[in-house]
Amino acid sequence: MAKRIEAHDVSSYYGSFKAIDSISMTVEPKSITALIGPSGCGKSTFLRSINRMHEVLPGARIEGRLTIDDQNIYDPDVDVTAVRRMIGMVFQRPNPFPTMSIYENVIAGLKLNGVRKKTVLDEAAEKTLRSANLWDEVKDRLDRPGAGLSGGQQQRLCIARTIAVEPQVVLMDEPCSALDPISTLAIEDLMFQLKDRFTIIIVTHNMQQAARVSDRTGFFSIDKTGDPGRLIEYDDTQKIFSNPKQKKTEDYITGRFG
Amino acid sequence: MSVLERETDGVIMTPQNIRTRRLPLVVNVIVAVVAIGLAAAVVFGFGIGNWVLVAVLGLVFYLVGLLIVAGRVEGGRAARDRMWKALIYTACILAVLPLASVVWTLVSKGTQRLDANFFSSSMNNIGARDPNGGAYHAIVGTVEQVGIATLLAVPLGVLGAIYLVEYGRGRFALTVRFFVDVMTGIPSIVAGLFILAFWVLIVSPWFNNGQPRYSGFAAALALTVLMLPTIVRSTEEMLRLVPGPLREGSYALGVPQWKTIVKIVLPTALPGIVTGIMLAVARAAGETAPVLLVAGGAAAINFDPFAGNQSSLSLFVFQQAGDASKYAPARAWTAAMTLVALVLILTIAAKLLARRNALTR
Numbered sequence: 001m002a003k004r005i006e007a008h009d010v011s012s013y014y015g016s017f018k019a020i021d022s023i024s025m026t027v028e029p030k031s032i033t034a035l036i037g038p039s040g041c042g043k044s045t046f047l048r049s050i051n052r053m054h055e056v057l058p059g060a061r062i063e064g065r066l067t068i069d070d071q072n073i074y075d076p077d078v079d080v081t082a083v084r085r086m087i088g089m090v091f092q093r094p095n096p097f098p099t100m101s102i103y104e105n106v107i108a109g110l111k112l113n114g115v116r117k118k119t120v121l122d123e124a125a126e127k128t129l130r131s132a133n134l135w136d137e138v139k140d141r142l143d144r145p146g147a148g149l150s151g152g153q154q155q156r157l158c159i160a161r162t163i164a165v166e167p168q169v170v171l172m173d174e175p176c177s178a179l180d181p182i183s184t185l186a187i188e189d190l191m192f193q194l195k196d197r198f199t200i201i202i203v204t205h206n207m208q209q210a211a212r213v214s215d216r217t218g219f220f221s222i223d224k225t226g227d228p229g230r231l232i233e234y235d236d237t238q239k240i241f242s243n244p245k246q247k248k249t250e251d252y253i254t255g256r257f258g
Numbered sequence: 259m260s261v262l263e264r265e266t267d268g269v270i271m272t273p274q275n276i277r278t279r280r281l282p283l284v285v286n287v288i289v290a291v292v293a294i295g296l297a298a299a300v301v302f303g304f305g306i307g308n309w310v311l312v313a314v315l316g317l318v319f320y321l322v323g324l325l326i327v328a329g330r331v332e333g334g335r336a337a338r339d340r341m342w343k344a345l346i347y348t349a350c351i352l353a354v355l356p357l358a359s360v361v362w363t364l365v366s367k368g369t370q371r372l373d374a375n376f377f378s379s380s381m382n383n384i385g386a387r388d389p390n391g392g393a394y395h396a397i398v399g400t401v402e403q404v405g406i407a408t409l410l411a412v413p414l415g416v417l418g419a420i421y422l423v424e425y426g427r428g429r430f431a432l433t434v435r436f437f438v439d440v441m442t443g444i445p446s447i448v449a450g451l452f453i454l455a456f457w458v459l460i461v462s463p464w465f466n467n468g469q470p471r472y473s474g475f476a477a478a479l480a481l482t483v484l485m486l487p488t489i490v491r492s493t494e495e496m497l498r499l500v501p502g503p504l505r506e507g508s509y510a511l512g513v514p515q516w517k518t519i520v521k522i523v524l525p526t527a528l529p530g531i532v533t534g535i536m537l538a539v540a541r542a543a544g545e546t547a548p549v550l551l552v553a554g555g556a557a558a559i560n561f562d563p564f565a566g567n568q569s570s571l572s573l574f575v576f577q578q579a580g581d582a583s584k585y586a587p588a589r590a591w592t593a594a595m596t597l598v599a600l601v602l603i604l605t606i607a608a609k610l611l612a613r614r615n616a617l618t619r
Contacts, residue, residue, distance in 0.1 A: 091507065095501070097507070108513075109512065112508070161511065
């Protein structure tokens with residue numbers, strides 16, 4: 001199921017602006033990798049490059065190789081929808097589809113990709129809502145609008161929607177930054193459970209969260225505004241937070257900058 | 259004295275004193291009565307006008323009086339708030355008044371000929387001395403012309419808007435948007451002339467043994483030209499309001515772009531798109547000039563929109579209102595009321611349909 005991701009000298013641009021510079025890293029299957037670093041250092045851009053979401057924005061482009069189990073996803077003959085089906089994404093703000101009910105939201109990915117059978121859809125809806133720890137809270141109101149749930153529930157609904165299409169990799173772009181500590185805890189618990197089945201990469205500003213949930217941590221930084229972001233250090237989470245090799249990493253995780 | 263203490267004596271608000279005295283709403287009424295009385299005294303006392311001037315002057319006195327009275331008791335900010343509120347409510351009432359007046363006039367004058375005969379007969383063989391005669395032919399004409407125009411303009415307009423929002427990049431999209439803006443400003447008579455020159459005189463002879471001919475379809479084409487920019491612009495605005503993260507959420511599930519547009523973006527924007535379409539339909543249904551120019555108008559019933567003259571409700575109103583017969587004005591009023599009712603029913607139906615799709619419970 002879960003796959004290995006390798007980035008070789010990946011640089012991303014917005015028009016002529018270089019947002020990240022030559023990122024190379026390997027993410028092992030069935031692990032949680034956290035990307036930390038100050039705002040504007042390119043963590044999200046790198047994350048969005050992994051499932052080719054970066055190129056949705058006008059003028060955005062990529063250089064370098066990004067392979068999923070040795071297939072370069074930026075090869076010209078690669079179908080972008082297949083890549084995104086394989087690599088799901090959870091966004092910073094919960095974005096349930098407003099015209100759909102909770103049930104329809106969960107199975108949206110399956111239905112829009114051509115699954116018609118009611119029994120299959122029903123089964124998938126219950127299964128994924130259960131694995132998103134949301135089933136007990138919503139089973140009596142599956143036909144209600146997804147936008148009517150609380151923020152934390154909406155985010156878990158979006159996670160359920162993402163894992164319903166059974167991707168190999170789940171990318172999370174600051175999934176808890178709009179949530180309270182209890183909802184955050186619920187999502188972190190969920191991540192631990194999902195780790196058995198998916199490769200997870202999470203961008204977060206919350207260093208405790210990175211330390212709590214991740215196996216490996218990558219620290220991104222920029223020298224000054226306008227410079228491209230670089231991967232400063234990438235190592236086991238334990239090492240990054242106890243004994244980082246780079247001075248910059250140490251300064252950042254201890255709260256001293258510059 | 260802090261820098262914020264600039265209210266009048268007695269109602270000073272300071273960090274220590276955050277309360278002011280408040281006037282009850284009845285003061286507004288008292289001030290209004292006094293203002294009207296004062297205005298009446300001034301106007302009739304000097305003999306300079308009638309009740310219209312009393313109302314206008316009364317309003318001015320009311321607003322000024324409110325500002326003074328409330329300013330004395332509540333302080334400047336609260337008084338300005340009170341005055342602007344009163345002004346806004348007044349503007350609201352003034353804006354609704356003409357509509358109410360139109361509806362009232364239509365209903366009071368239109369019911370005269372609101373009978374079965376009006377809706378089942380045409381003006382064929384109706385002379386100046388005949389009291390009956392009806393608008394059946396005109397209703398048929400309006401429904402067919404607006405119906406065809408809607409069928410043509412809605413797909414074109416919505417697809418055009420989708421192009422502009424979802425795909426259009428660079429010079430071509432800018433050009434399209436510019437010409438849509440230009441089209442918005444085309445007067446209906448010009449659209450009619452265009453169809454007259456292009457369709458009636460050049461294209462229609464091909465289908466009619468070399469003879470140009472009027473038709474309801476030509477009118478529908480002219481109406482399409484008028485509806486198109488309204489639909490494109492309103493749909494474009496509505497599609498732009500659909501948040502980007504919603505599209506990205508769909509892309510992230512591996513859903514192709516076209517399916518994202520059809521299943522996620524369009525349903526989200528649907529209520530607004532329907533509103534825009536109904537505005538365009540209402541405008542098209544009220545157009546007289548193009549129908550007169552390219553459908554010619556007719557007194558008899560013609561079900562075939564592709565051959566022969568046709569009338570429409572707005573054209574019928576125009577002709578009956580200018581007719582010398584003493585029975586004509588009543589027919590014009592009833593036809594006008596029918597037109598308004600038709601558009602109203604269509605709008606309500608469309609809104610209900612659009613809402614049933616969305617999850618509003």
